[in-house]
Every structure is written in C-alpha cells, then in structure tokens.
Amino acid sequence: MRVQQTLANAVSCSGVGLHSGLPVTLTLRPAPADTGVVFVNRSGKGGASLAASVEHLVATELCTAISGNGFQVKTIEHILAALTGLDIDNVYVEVDAAEAPVMDGSAGHFVRLIRSAGIAPQSQRQPYLKITRPLEVVDGNRRVRIEPSSTTKITYSIHYNHPLIQTQTYAYEHSVHAFEREIADARTFGFMQEVEALWARGLGKGGSLDNTIILSQDGILNESGLRFTNEFVRHKILDLIGDFSLLGVPFIGHVIAERSGHAIHTRLVQQILNHSDSWVLLNAEEPVAASEPRSAMAVPRFASLVALQAS
Numbered sequence: 001m002r003v004q005q006t007l008a009n010a011v012s013c014s015g016v017g018l019h020s021g022l023p024v025t026l027t028l029r030p031a032p033a034d035t036g037v038v039f040v041n042r043s044g045k046g047g048a049s050l051a052a053s054v055e056h057l058v059a060t061e062l063c064t065a066i067s068g069n070g071f072q073v074k075t076i077e078h079i080l081a082a083l084t085g086l087d088i089d090n091v092y093v094e095v096d097a098a099e100a101p102v103m104d105g106s107a108g109h110f111v112r113l114i115r116s117a118g119i120a121p122q123s124q125r126q127p128y129l130k131i132t133r134p135l136e137v138v139d140g141n142r143r144v145r146i147e148p149s150s151t152t153k154i155t156y157s158i159h160y161n162h163p164l165i166q167t168q169t170y171a172y173e174h175s176v177h178a179f180e181r182e183i184a185d186a187r188t189f190g191f192m193q194e195v196e197a198l199w200a201r202g203l204g205k206g207g208s209l210d211n212t213i214i215l216s217q218d219g220i221l222n223e224s225g226l227r228f229t230n231e232f233v234r235h236k237i238l239d240l241i242g243d244f245s246l247l248g249v250p251f252i253g254h255v256i257a258e259r260s261g262h263a264i265h266t267r268l269v270q271q272i273l274n275h276s277d278s279w280v281l282l283n284a285e286e287p288v289a290a291s292e293p294r295s296a297m298a299v300p301r302f303a304s305l306v307a308l309q310a311s
Contacts, residue, residue: 015101023206
C-alpha cells in the first residue's frame, strides 16, 4: 500500500486533437486527496467538471471518451495512462477543447510534463481493488480477461498480417520505472489505407507522421523508424492502462488481452464493477470484503465501491 499522490505544481501543454485536428491546451493542476482524476471544461465560459469514470463513458470510434455535465472530452486514454503509470491519483485535467492533445502519439510527453511539475505525496492512503475471481469479456476472436494476482500485470497479444507485426506478445508488470521505460513512449499506429478511410469520414484530422506510426504494405512511412521492435503491442498496453483507469481506483490482478481494444477493455471495467463478489477493496487499514459490515470507510471517492460490495 502507498499514500495518494498529486502534482506539486500546475503545468500545461498545447497540441492538436488526433481526430478533430483542432488546437487544444491541456493543464494539469494539483487536487486534494480522494478527488481522483477530474476533467474540467475550460472552453469559452465553461468550468463544468467530469470525473474520469466508466459511468461517464460514451461510445466512440478509435478512442476513449467521457461525457456529462454539459461537455464531452475524447481521446483521453494517453493522459490517463500517464497519470496511472506514474501513480498520480488526484488531479484536475483542464482542457479548452473537446479532445485531449495527441502530442507525439504516446504518453511520453505527458510523463515528462508530470515529472516537470513534480509529484507530491498526500496524507491519505490509496485503496486498491484486488481481483479475487476471474472475469472475462469475449467478442469473436477478441477477448480480455482479468485473474487474481499478487501484483498488477498485463499480458497482451496482437495479430496483424503485416511483416513488421505478425504476432506480438508482451508481458508488463506495473511499476513507475517499468511504465516509463517500457510503455510510455510507444506510439499509436495505423495502416495507410485505414488512415485514408478515416480522413474521408472526417476522423483522424490531426494524425500525421509526427504523432502516428503509419504502416505501408510492407514497412512504415516514418523516417525516424520504430522506438521498439514491438512498439505496436506496447502501445496497446498503454491504451489498456488508460482505459482501466476508469475503474477509479488502481487494481491488483492479471489482465490477459488478445486482439482487444478500447470498447472491450471498458466492457471488462464495467463487468468488474457489476460483479462485486469478484474483488475486495483494500486500503491501508484493512481489506473490505463482501461479507464484512460497512461502517466508516468514509472516503467519498470510494463510497460507491464500498456500497457495491455491501449490496
């Protein structure tokens, strides 16, 4: 167990939305303990806030988006992955557009931004959701499963009929150091024919060789090459880390994913919350199990999780 963490200072960056192509500024600000990750609308006379939670998830193509309280923000998975990967629990994420900036297509820029702001420990302990029974979502040949484990692990497999990819499998065990070294700099990718189809439909307007690995029939168009020979599967793990942050609390378990994506990731997140008999919520004081009486686990941010297990 560890204490909760936030940022030591506010910090900002500017870029374009991957799908909208519109300019956007993102500002990260420290937040009190038990706040969680909260997006704040700073466009026009905005100011509405929205917790990064699966209950606010909306269906979108090729990204993760939340909506509520009068605004929507898309393509949030990379900033969420950076915050989760660095064990940042409480932060306000201000945006002045309806999409987070893509930056270089990875979480690396956000990681360096957070590092420049500094990380501040807080007095409250950080609860964890510990998986006690397996859960799985299957959709044809795509699946994602979570099993009990003593640590937080992800094993991901992808399969593409392309000479640079074919079958790639990567096993990741969470630590801040491992996230920064193995996952954070892996970029999003797409096939040239798919990119052209997205452009024709008004999507991917902000995509370029500066923020996306674009694959031709037998190679890539990016002159800079790959950052890792298996950058593709590493980026899929990055996406999953961001998507699973919508649980609202770090998890302890082993996620096994094959050919999956944002929609199936978040379906499993929802299934976890729907099956409160498959996990316990741990905090610094004691495990909270479904069979135990609830009294004073009074942290508002986690009250809904406690209530789920009490039911």
